[in-house]
Each structure stands twice: as C-alpha cells, then as structure tokens.
Amino acid sequence: MQELVVVGNGMAGARAVEEILARGGAEQFTITMFGDEPHGNYNRILLSELLAGDENAPLDDIFLNPWEWYEDNGITLHAGVRVVRIDRFARRVYADNGSIVQYDKLVLATGSRSYFPPMEGLWADDKTLTPGVFGFRTLHDAMAMIRYARGKHCAAVIGGGLLGLEAARGLQAHGLDVHVVHGAEGLMNQQLDAQAGRVLRRSLEGLGMVVHTGTRTTAIRRSADGAVTGVTFTDQTMLDVDMVVVTAGIRPNIGLAMVSGLETQRGVVVDDQLRSVDDDDIYAVGECVQHRGEVYGLVGPLWEQAVVLADHITGANPAAAYHGSRLATKLKVAGVDVAAMGLKEPERPDDEFVQFSEPSRGVYQTVIIREGVLVGATLLGDVSKVAALTHAFDRRVPLPEERIKLLFDIGVPAPEVGAAELAEEAQVCNCNGVSKGALIACVREGQRTVGGVMGATRAGKGCGSCKGLVADIVTAALGGDLEADPAEGYYVSCIPMDKPQLMAEIRARGLYSVSAVFAALAQDGAEHAASKMALASLLRMMWAEQYVDERDARFINDRVHANIQRDGTFSVVPQIQGGVTTPAQLRRIADVAERYDVPMVKITGGQRIDLLGVRKEDLPKVWADLDMPSGFAYGKSFRTVKTCVGREFCRFGLGDSTRLGIDIEQRYQGLESPAKMKLAVSGCPRNCAESYVKDVGIVAVEGGRWEIYIGGAAGATVRKGDLLATVERSEEAITLTGRFIQYYRENARWLERSYDFVPRIGLAELRSILVEDRDGIASRLDEAIQHSIDAYRDPWQEHRRPASEGQFRPALRLTEMPPR
Amino acid sequence: MSACHRIERVQCEAVAWRLGPVGQVPVGEGRAFVVGNEQVAVFRLREGGMRAVAAVCPHRGGPLADGLIDGQQVICPLHNHAFRLIDGQCTTGESPVRAYRVSVDNGELVVHL
Numbered sequence: 053m054q055e056l057v058v059v060g061n062g063m064a065g066a067r068a069v070e071e072i073l074a075r076g077g078a079e080q081f082t083i084t085m086f087g088d089e090p091h092g093n094y095n096r097i098l099l100s101e102l103l104a105g106d107e108n109a110p111l112d113d114i115f116l117n118p119w120e121w122y123e124d125n126g127i128t129l130h131a132g133v134r135v136v137r138i139d140r141f142a143r144r145v146y147a148d149n150g151s152i153v154q155y156d157k158l159v160l161a162t163g164s165r166s167y168f169p170p171m172e173g174l175w176a177d178d179k180t181l182t183p184g185v186f187g188f189r190t191l192h193d194a195m196a197m198i199r200y201a202r203g204k205h206c207a208a209v210i211g212g213g214l215l216g217l218e219a220a221r222g223l224q225a226h227g228l229d230v231h232v233v234h235g236a237e238g239l240m241n242q243q244l245d246a247q248a249g250r251v252l253r254r255s256l257e258g259l260g261m262v263v264h265t266g267t268r269t270t271a272i273r274r275s276a277d278g279a280v281t282g283v284t285f286t287d288q289t290m291l292d293v294d295m296v297v298v299t300a301g302i303r304p305n306i307g308l309a310m311v312s313g314l315e316t317q318r319g320v321v322v323d324d325q326l327r328s329v330d331d332d333d334i335y336a337v338g339e340c341v342q343h344r345g346e347v348y349g350l351v352g353p354l355w356e357q358a359v360v361l362a363d364h365i366t367g368a369n370p371a372a373a374y375h376g377s378r379l380a381t382k383l384k385v386a387g388v389d390v391a392a393m394g395l396k397e398p399e400r401p402d403d404e405f406v407q408f409s410e411p412s413r414g415v416y417q418t419v420i421i422r423e424g425v426l427v428g429a430t431l432l433g434d435v436s437k438v439a440a441l442t443h444a445f446d447r448r449v450p451l452p453e454e455r456i457k458l459l460f461d462i463g464v465p466a467p468e469v470g471a472a473e474l475a476e477e478a479q480v481c482n483c484n485g486v487s488k489g490a491l492i493a494c495v496r497e498g499q500r501t502v503g504g505v506m507g508a509t510r511a512g513k514g515c516g517s518c519k520g521l522v523a524d525i526v527t528a529a530l531g532g533d534l535e536a537d538p539a540e541g542y543y544v545s546c547i548p549m550d551k552p553q554l555m556a557e558i559r560a561r562g563l564y565s566v567s568a569v570f571a572a573l574a575q576d577g578a579e580h581a582a583s584k585m586a587l588a589s590l591l592r593m594m595w596a597e598q599y600v601d602e603r604d605a606r607f608i609n610d611r612v613h614a615n616i617q618r619d620g621t622f623s624v625v626p627q628i629q630g631g632v633t634t635p636a637q638l639r640r641i642a643d644v645a646e647r648y649d650v651p652m653v654k655i656t657g658g659q660r661i662d663l664l665g666v667r668k669e670d671l672p673k674v675w676a677d678l679d680m681p682s683g684f685a686y687g688k689s690f691r692t693v694k695t696c697v698g699r700e701f702c703r704f705g706l707g708d709s710t711r712l713g714i715d716i717e718q719r720y721q722g723l724e725s726p727a728k729m730k731l732a733v734s735g736c737p738r739n740c741a742e743s744y745v746k747d748v749g750i751v752a753v754e755g756g757r758w759e760i761y762i763g764g765a766a767g768a769t770v771r772k773g774d775l776l777a778t779v780e781r782s783e784e785a786i787t788l789t790g791r792f793i794q795y796y797r798e799n800a801r802w803l804e805r806s807y808d809f810v811p812r813i814g815l816a817e818l819r820s821i822l823v824e825d826r827d828g829i830a831s832r833l834d835e836a837i838q839h840s841i842d843a844y845r846d847p848w849q850e851h852r853r854p855a856s857e858g859q860f861r862p863a864l865r866l867t868e869m870p871p872r
Numbered sequence: 873m874s875a876c877h878r879i880e881r882v883q884c885e886a887v888a889w890r891l892g893p894v895g896q897v898p899v900g901e902g903r904a905f906v907v908g909n910e911q912v913a914v915f916r917l918r919e920g921g922m923r924a925v926a927a928v929c930p931h932r933g934g935p936l937a938d939g940l941i942d943g944q945q946v947i948c949p950l951h952n953h954a955f956r957l958i959d960g961q962c963t964t965g966e967s968p969v970r971a972y973r974v975s976v977d978n979g980e981l982v983v984h985l
Contacts (some may be wrong), residue, residue, distance in 0.1 A: 484951075511966060513952060567900075567918060579918060581942040581954070604900025604918065608938040608949045611901075616949050620935040856898045863904040863935035864911065864927065 054081050055154055056365075059135045059143055059308065060161030062086025063096055064338025064354045068159055070336075071362030073125055080366060083127045084153050088162075089451070090132035091284075093117045094191055097351060100215075101180045103194045103222030114191070138312035140331055155366055160328075160336040162305040164349070165189060165209070172271035172284075182272055184295045185278030188219045191303070195296065201226040204294035208232075208283050210269050212239040214385060214399050215300035220261055221386035223297070231262045231291060233269055235285070235300075240385065243392040246430050247409060248416045255388050255414035255433065272296060302349055304340040319347045324373040326361045337361050345374050353377035359535070380442050384433060388414065391438040395420050395428030401771035403427070405456045417459050425815060426451060426458070439471040439524040448521070450811035458615050471524035479519055481516020488525055495529040501537035502526045503545075509590045513785055515768035543590070543802060544583035546574045551801065555594060565600035566591060586802040589688055589724045593797050596843035603856045612671055612860060613847040615686035617664065620864040622671060624663040625685035626678050627721065628712035630695045630733075631659025637680065645676045658730060660685070668862045672851035681846040684722045688803070690793065691728045693717040694742065698735030698752070707752025709735035711774060712782045716750075716789055721848070723840055725793065726800040744772050747806040748789050753778070758785040762792055762818070763810025774815040777823045789821050794837040891981040893920070902946065904937035907983055913937035914981060915946065915957060915976055921958065923957035924974035924983050930967045 056072070058065045069083060077083070083678035087093070094114045102114060122129045130147065133666040137146040138158065145153050166187030168174060176182045186197050201207070201223060209220045212234030220230045232239070239256070253263050257733035264285075271284040282292040287554070304319040314328045319342030321329050326341065328334040337357045339349055348354065356377050357872025363372030397420070398405040404421040413433060419441070420428035424446040431437065437459055444451060444458070451458060474480070476489035486509045499505045501522045506512045512519040543551040555571070563569045566587045570579040588605040609615055626641065641661055647652050651665035661684055668676055675682075684691055693716050696702065698709030713733040732741040733750040743749030745766035751759045757778050764773030776792065779785050795818070801808040810818065820826040822833075854860065889907045891914070897903045902915040904927045911927035913936045925946065929936055934950035941947070945954045945963065953964045960971035973984040 477971075508965070510952075579942040581945055581947050582939040582952075584940050602899060602900065604941070607940060608935075611938075616935075616938065618932065618950065620933075620938070856901065858896055858898070858903050861903055863902075863913070863937035864933070 054156035054232060056081035056083045056157045056159070057153055057155040058083065058085045058159040058161060059145065060159075060163055060338070060340070061085050061089070061093050061129065061131065062161060062163045062338065063093065063116070063351065064163065064358065065159065065161030065341075066093035067355060068128065068161060068335075068337045068358040068361050069125075070117075071358045072366055075362050075364070075366040075368040076132075077366050078125060081157070083125070083153075084130070085122070085127055086133050086135050086147060088132070088134045089190060089192070091115070092119055092122065092129070092131065097188075099188070099191065099194045100218035100222055102191075103188075103197060103219065104225040106198075109231075123190075124346060135308060137312075138308065140312060140334070143333070157335065158334045159361070159365075159588060160309060160334065160469040161338045162340045163310060163335075164304045164339040166298065167195075167301040167303045168298050171269055173274055174272050174298075176278060182274060182280060183278055185272060186295070186297045188215055188297055188299050193848060194222075196697055197223070197295070198226065200295055201228060202227055206231070206293045207295045207297065208269070208291060208293045209297045209299060210283075211235075211298065211300035212263065212265065213242055213299060213301070213384065214240060215298070217256065217386045219297045219299055221254075221259075223295075223616075224260065228294075229260075231264060231293065232256070233264045233267055233285070235266070235268050237266050239263065239265065240390070243381070243390070243396060244430060244432070245397045245418065247407075248396075248418070248430050250383070250388070251409065251411050251414060251416040252388060252431055254411050256386055258414070259387065261386075262511075285764070290443045302339070304342070306340060309336070309340075316342075318342050324360075324375065325364045326357055326374055327364075335361050335365060343374060346376055346377075348377060350379065351382070352379070379448065380445055382438050382442075389431070389433060389435040391429070391431040391435045391441075393429050393442060394426070397428075404455060407494045408456075408459055419455065419458050421451060421455060425620065430611065436472055436770060440520075443520065443527060444526050447523075450808075450865060455769075471528050474521075474525070479517045480525065481509075481514060483518075484510040486511035486522075491525050492529045495526060499526075500530065500535040503537040503539055517768035539705035540618055544580070544586050546570075546578075546580035546583050549573070549816075551590075551799065555590070555798070558591070558594060563593065564595055564598060565602050566605035567602055568600075585688070589726070589802070592724050593840065596839050603859075609686035612668060613675075613682055613850065614671055615667065615687065619665075620862070621665045621667055623685065624659050624666050624671070624674055624678075625656065625683040626680035627683040628660045628680075628715070629717040630693055631708050632695070632710055632714060633661075640678055640680070644674055647677065648674055656685070657694075658685070659694050660692060669860050671860050672854070675848040675851040678848075680848075682722065682848045687722070688722065688727055689725055690720045690723045690731075692730055694730070694732040694746070695734050696733075696740035698733075702735055704738060705735035705752070706754055707735050707756065707782070708759060709733040709741065709750075712750065712758070712785060713741075715782070716786055718731070719841060720790060720793060720837075722844055723793065723797070725797050727803050727805045729793065729796075729806065731789070731828060742766065745770065746773065748772050748792060750789070752786055756780070758782060760785055760788055763806045763815075765805065765807035769805075769807055774810055776815070776819060787834065788822065790837045791833045792818070794833040795822060798833075798836075874978075885983040889983045889985060890977075891983055894976050894978040894979055894981050896981070897922075900941065902937040902939065902941065904935065905981075905983070907985055910985060912972060912983055912985075913939075913946070914983065915941050917943055917957075919940070919943050922976060922981065924972040925955060925957060925960050926969040926972075928969075929953060930962075930969060936969070 054435045093116045098114045100285040134148045135145045136148050158671040166189045192652045206229045207223045208231045209216045210233050212232045220232050223230050239252050268286045269283045273282040273283045306316040309320040310316045318606050320336040321342050322336050326335050338354045360372045360374040363369035375468050382391040406419045408417045415433035425448045429441045474488045478488050480488050494508050505526045510524045539545045541550045543554045571577045584605040585607045632639045648670050650663045654662040656662045693713040695710045695713035700704035729747040731748045732743040732746040734741040734743040735752050743751045749761040759778045760776045761773030762776045765771045891905050898915040900918045902913045905912050913927040915923045929948040931953050934948040938949045939946040947954045953966045955962050960969040975982050
C-alpha cells in the first residue's frame with residue numbers, strides 16, 4: 053500500500069481522487085487530503101448562484117463530496133489545514149497545524165486565488181482587506197458579501213470579466229445599484245472580441261447595470277472608521293459606493309511548489325503526465341498547473357487533466373498523456389447566454405470570418421474558419437447552435453460550404469435542426485426508432501461516450517445519417533463530462549490502431565488472415581465478431597490473391613453472394629453492365645424466375661434486375677441457370693455503373709456514356725471497398741444517369757471531354773459530387789476513377805461512404821494527390837488496383853463446388869415466417 | 873433447414889439429440905438444425921468447442937445460424953442484435969434466446985434439450 057497525499061480539496065483535487073478511486077486506487081493507495089478551506093469539496097461554479105440567493109438558503113447543492121464520501125472511501129481529510137512545505141527528499145509534507153505526513157505520491161491541487169491589483173486603500177493591514185472590499189473566490193467570500201450587502205445601496209465591481217459580471221448580477225439580486233469598472237474597452241475581453249463586448253454591455257445596461265470601460269481604479273476611499281465609501285478612477289473622477297468587489301483575475305497558488313524547489317513559472321510546470329518536471333512522484337492538477345505554457349481557469353481542462361493523472365498514477369494506462377485542452381465554454385453570464393470556443397478573432401489574413409450582429413436583441417455571433425476547419429466561435433445571446441459548433445470545433449468535422457449555415461438554419465429541413473431545439477420525444481434515429489429522450493436517459497444511466505450511447509441504444513447504427521445529431525445530443529447531455537472515445541479513430545474497435553497504423557502492422561507482420569490479425573493484434577488475441585467483416589475487406593484489398601480467405605470472417609451476404617432479406621431468403625442481382633442487356637439475357641432471367649418461383653422481380657435503381665425471395669438452397673442452381681456474373685448487389689464493394697443511352701441514340705448525347713459505363717464496370721467489378729460504391733456515366737450535362745449524386749459520376753461535356761465527380765450521394769444523405777477533374781479521353785476517365793477508388797479503399801474508414809470521405813480529406817487535397825500526383829503515388833495506386841483486378845474471380849462460380857460444408861443450407865424454416 | 877434423421881433419445885431428463893457429424897458445421901460458423909419441435913442454431917467456435925442457441929432472433933425473426941460469431945456472441949445478420957452464446961442473453965436490449973447444451977461425442981454433435 054502506498055501513501056498518496058493530495059494537497060488541495062477543491063474541484064481539481066477531489067476530482068482527481070474520484071478518478072483514482074474509479075480505477076481501483078483504493079487498493080493501491082492510502083489517501084490523505086489537505087484542504088485550506090474548512091469544508092468538504094464544493095462546486096465553485098455555483099458560487100454565483102449562491103451569491104444571488106439568500107444567506108440562509110440551504111448549501112446542500114453546492115457541496116460535491118459530503119463528509120461521508122471521505123469516510124466511505126477511507127480518505128483522511130484535513131480540512132482547514134494548509135500545507136506549508138514539502139520535504140522532497142524525506143517525502144514528507146508539513147502542515148500549519150504541526151502535522152507531518154509521509155507520501156509515496158503527492159498531488160498538488162492548490163488552485164488559485166483572487167488577484168488584487170495595487171490600489172491605494174485596498175488593505176486594512178498586511179493580511180486584511182479594507183472592510184467592504186471583497187474578492188470573489190470562495191464560499192467564505194460569497195457568504196461574507198451577502199451579509200455585508202444587507203442595507204447597502206451601491207457597489208462597484210472592479211473587473212468586467214466572467215467572474216465580475218457574475219458578482220455584479222449577484223449583488224443586483226440583493227437590491228444594490230451596481231457599477232462594473234473594467235480596464236479594457238470590451239467586457240469579458242478574455243473570451244469576446246470588442247464588438248461582442250459592446251453587445252454584451254448593451255444587454256447588461258438593459259438589466260440596470262452601469263458599465264465603465266477603459267477605466268482603472270486607483271484608490272479605495274474610506275470613512276473615518278475604515279469602511280469603504282467610494283472609489284477613485286485614473287482620471288480622478290470619483291464614485292460613491294458602499295462596497296467593492298475585486299474580480300481582476302486569478303493567480304495560481306504556486307507558493308508551496310516554489311518553496312519546495314519545484315519548477316514554477318505562472319503555474320507549477322508539468323509534463324504530459326501532469327508530473328512536476330522536477331519530480332516524478334509529484335503530480336499537479338487544475339488551475340495551479342502550467343502545461344506547455346498554458347494555465348487554465350475553467351473546469352473542462354481540469355476534468356481532462358484529472359483523467360490523465362489518474363490513468364497514470366494508478367497504472368491503469370501508463371501511456372496516458374495530456375496534450376492540452378481546446379477551450380470551449382458555454383455559460384450564462386449575468387443571465388446572458390455566452391458560448392465561446394477557440395479563437396475570438398481571426399489571426400491570419402486568410403482566416404474566414406463570419407459575423408452576425410443584432411444588438412437590439414443582444415445577439416452577436418461569429419465563426420472563424422481556417423483551412424476549412426472551425427477554429428473559433430463566439431455566440432452571445434443566442435446559443436442554439438452551440439452543440440453543432442462545439443462538435444465541429446472538437447472533431448474538426450467538415451463545414452457547410454455556405455458558412456452562414458453554421459449559425460442559421462436557412463430553410464433546411466428537420467435533420468439539421470440543432471440538438472438543443474429538438475423535443476425530448478423527437479425521433480433522432482429514424483432507422484432504429486431512438487428518441488432524443490432515450491439518448492439522454494442513456495447518458496443519465498452512466499454512458500459517458502458517444503460510442504457507448506450508440507451501442508446501448510443502437511442510435512446511428514442504421515443508415516448512419518443521424519450520427520452527427522446523436523453526437524450533439526450526447527455531448528450536450530453530458531455537459532462537460534464527455535469522455536473522449538478512444539475507439540473512435542480505430543479501424544475496428546478491438547484493435548487500438550487507425551487504418552494506416554493497422555495496415556503497416558499487418559504488412560510488417562505478414563498477417564494474411566482475419567484470425568491471424570486477431571491473434572497478433574487484438575486484446576488477449578481474442579476474435580471479435582463485429583470486427584470480422586471490416587478486417588476481411590481490408591485484408592483482401594491489401595493482399596489480393598495472397599489473402600487467406602476464412603469463410604467465417606465473412607458476413608452472410610459474402611458467404612452466399614446474395615443479399616439477405618427480412619425473411620431469411622435472398623435477393624439475386626446478376627450483373628448487367630452499364631444497364632445494357634439483351635433479349636437472350638432477359639429470357640434467361642425470366643426462365644429462372646419461373647423455375648424457382650421467384651416471388652418478386654424488380655427493376656432496381658442501378659438499372660439491373662433483382663430476383664427477390666430466392667431460397668438459400670436454390671442459390672447455386674439459380675446462378676448456374678442464369679449463367680451471368682454476380683452483380684455484387686450485396687457487398688461492401690463496387691456495385692453498378694448506371695448510364696444513360698448517350699451519343700449512340702440520344703439526340704443530345706455528347707459522349708458514348710454506355711460504352712464508358714460498361715468499360716468501367718468490367719474493369720472494377722466486385723472490388724471490395726470500405727462501403728458500397730455506386731457509379732454513373734451520363735452522356736451530357738442533362739445528367740440522366742444522375743452522375744452528380746454518385747460515389748463516382750462521370751459526365752460528358754462539349755468538346756469530347758469527361759467531367760469526373762466524386763463524393764456524391766442520393767441516399768440517406770444527399771450531396772452533389774465535387775468535380776475532381778475534366779479529362780480529354782475516356783481512358784483517362786477510367787484510370788482516374790480507378791485511382792480514386794484505390795485511394796478511397798486505402799484511406800477511408802470502415803463504412804465511410806465517399807460522401808463523408810471526400811469532404812473529410814478535402815477536394816483540393818484529393819486533386820493534388822490523384823490528378824497532380826503531388827506525392828508521387830499515382831502509379832503505385834494504379835498498380836495496386838490492377839493487382840486487385842487481376843485477382844478478381846466471379847463468386848457465382850461457387851455453384852460448381854460449394855466453398856464450405858452446408859454453404860447453402862437454410863438457416864430458418866421459411867414457412868414459419870409471416871408474410872409482410 | 874435439413875431435417876435431422878438420425879435423432880435418437882439417449883437420456884431421459886434433458887433429452888440428448890444426436891445430430892450427426894460435427895463436420896456439418898464449419899469452424900467459426902453456424903448451421904441450423906431441427907431438433908424435435910425446435911429450431912436450433914449450432915456454432916463451432918474457432919477456439920474449440922460448440923455452442924447452441926435457438927435459431928430465430930426474437931427481434932424480427934432473423935436467422936442466427938447465419939450470424940457472425942466470436943468466442944462470446946453471435947450477431948444477427950438482419951439488424952445486428954447480439955446474443956451471448958453461453959446463455960442466450962442479448963447484449964443489445966432484445967429479449968434473450970434459449971441456449972442449449974451441446975457436446976461432441978465420437979465425432980457426432982449432441983444437443984441437449
């Protein structure tokens with residue numbers, strides 16, 4: 053058992069201990085905590101609310117950890133005791149009540165204190181503020197202010213930052229006239245740009261506050277008995293007030309670290325494991341920490357630090373590392389909603405800056421975009437878009453072309469409604485019927501990641517188009533508590549690697565089968581059913597004919613080369629290249645449909661013929677009788693090329709679209725890919741084959757040229773493809789199509805359709821890689837896809853010899869299935 | 873589903889049904905059998921050992937024998953509900969399926985219902 057001593061019993065110290073306990077820390081450590089304040093740990097954020105309330109209001113809500121929590125977890129708490137010195141060589145801490153405690157590991161969570169700028173008359177003596185002057189940091193400060201405010205008429209709040217405005221609002225609630233005195237020109241200038249500051253000022257003045265900006269306070273005037281009577285400004289003007297609250301910033305408490313010989317600058321300097329750079333046994337967390345030059349004064353970073361600290365100190369994850377926090381805050385400042393993240397103003401000449409201002413309503417909004425990524429946003433007065441923006445900010449997701457859509461729903465339909473505006477009963481996942489309320493309930497039951505909630509509710513597990521909204525709702529429901537989902541970037545959830553890492557590892561170790569990948573890379577070498585299909589696809593793409601095909605790694609569709617239907621029967625779609633068929637083919641299809649009592653024959657959207665309701669045991673006979681290749685209507689693979697009739701017959705046709713479509717389908721048929729791929733070739737810009745909304749869509753234009761669009765969609769998501777290139781000859785169109793497909797196969801996440809992949813990578817990037825060959829990989833991509841093409845075999849030839857015992861044996865007694 | 877002709881009663885309490893050679897079920901896959909009045913999906917684990925659960929997914933009647941498996945669970949091919957092979961419990965919120973004891977005797981599958 054090791055001795056763990058935590059200096060500081062505030063939100064950071066207690067949270068760090070909670071995280072340590074959650075990782076089984078009670079078995080490893082005997083825990084002792086020192087708290088300067090004579091209470092248990094309380095929620096400092098609620099002090100504003102407390103100040104606005106009644107002195108006798110119950111304090112239950114503000115305390116985070118009651119005394120019992122310390123007892124129940126075997127923690128020795130020294131409340132109201134200050135640690136004054138650390139003997140790092142003897143590993144002891146000395147406290148001001150004479151106690152000495154031995155430690156093996158020490159955590160400094162000393163927080164910060166109010167900063168009092170020099171002002172004449174501020175102090176009664178060395179340690180005591182002039183009666184009527186307050187800081188606003190502790191429970192004691194808040195209670196003392198409430199008591200003092202009774203019977204007073206007028207207060208000055210010095211410092212118009214977040215805390216100052218909260219204090220001002222609190223004092224107003226006690227009936228005082230409040231003046232906010234702020235040195236800078238804009239209120240809350242840490243978070244807001246000047247214009248936002250002005251809009252906020254207007255809102256606060258509307259609430260009855262008097263705001264003085266660009267004004268410093270030089271002196272506090274006092275009465276004969278020493279109490280506050282007013283303040284004097286730099287321009288010698290004076291203001292009569294009964295009390296003064298100083299909220300001019302906070303300073304990290306680093307005195308203890310400093311006298312104990314630890315590196316301190318603005319805060320205690322720590323490494324990525326939150327350890328003092330001087331001493332591996334001393335950690336620090338919270339506002340007293342300086343990490344990579346940053347000192348944080350908000351609660352979000354503190355939570356993130358506590359997790360890393362706990363992971364590392366308990367050994368739960370020795371590789372845990374803190375990389376700094378991206379600051380995104382959402383607050384109510386004096387009753388006004390404010391959300392701010394990242395940059396408050398554009399910094400570089402080519403930063404995009406979208407600004408909306410409506411001062412009469414107190415609304416001001418900006419977004420700042422750099423290289424297509426959201427790097428900053430400010431929302432004042434109307435924060436309805438905060439969920440979507442925070443999501444975009446944290447995840448660097450693609451942004452709408454029309455940037456203003458980030459701030460407004462301009463005639464967009466329901467799916468883009470922000471998470472916050474949705475009613476609880478609104479259905480979010482339309483595939484699996486999951487409501488917003490169900491997602492929130494799942495969070496309340498303890499799920500802490502987006503992936504966890506999706507797994508538990510199955511929201512987003514259908515077509516996937518609601519994933520963004522699900523993430524928004526879960527993020528909002530968790531408040532600051534969202535835990536990063538480490539599995540999010542993994543190619544498959546059971547192997548902690550993204551796709552490039554995984555591919556490198558597979559290549560380096562020569563893993564040719566799915567079972568070999570599990571054995572070598574998965575946790576405990578255990579196989580994982582939900583990962584099999586993704587790995588099978590990846591390995592086949594990488595190894596082509598060298599791939600060791602294990603049938604059990606295939607999804608049923610790929611085992612029997614047909615698409616499973618709701619009743620356990622299958623659909624059979626023979627290949628009809630480019631949608632061009634012959635009377636002989638049609639006759640054969642008709643014969644087969646009759647011979648096997650096919651319940652439905654359907655023309656598909658991909659210009660093919662679908663035989664639906666084929667019994668599993670009939671599949672090999674159906675293929676043999678059709679004598680046509682598989683159309684791959686069941687796979688995560690290249691599927692079809694839709695075409696219009698083109699130049700041969702159409703009087704508008706500019707190019708031979710059917711010929712090109714057939715050539716493309718012949719060449720790339722059946723290639724496995726991260727998600728299905730549907731293509732089209734149109735003979736003119738009238739676009740009868742719907743090329744603009746295909747994964748790859750080709751359009752003939754005047755002059756014998758072909759335009760190649762990528763990343764289009766007209767399914768659950770509708771998106772017009774981006775123009776990758778315009779080429780002179782159809783051979784170039786075929787090559788470039790293949791190059792894009794191969795790049796997509798190598799770089800897209802599992803089940804990531806091209807309409808997500810293309811905007812994620814960026815059109816400009818794809819152009820320079822695929823068209824301009826910036827990275828010199830074009831010929832390698834061309835060779836790689838040729839390799840896959842050479843290894844292609846029509847799977848319907850398996851009718852000659854089944855690939856496994858009972859491959860086509862039925863898995864259900866079909867007669868029992870109710871008709872739809 | 874091929875009817876099982878070689879079914880015979882071996883024990884009295886839990887009745888043991890002999891389903892024929894274990895080779896009917898390829899490694900890592902499942903196959904369905906009619907056992908008495910039940911439809912049973914029998915799986916052969918890659919790590920060795922057999923598992924058996926009711927063949928029909930309680931959600932929308934999907935064929936569990938066609939599902940992907942690992943050492944722990946089977947995933948229904950229709951809507952991805954997952955069931956623990958050992959006891960039939962659903963890990964995705966559906967009702968459970970019945971699980972059956974299954975063993976191999978002299979190269980033959982034996983399911984106990």
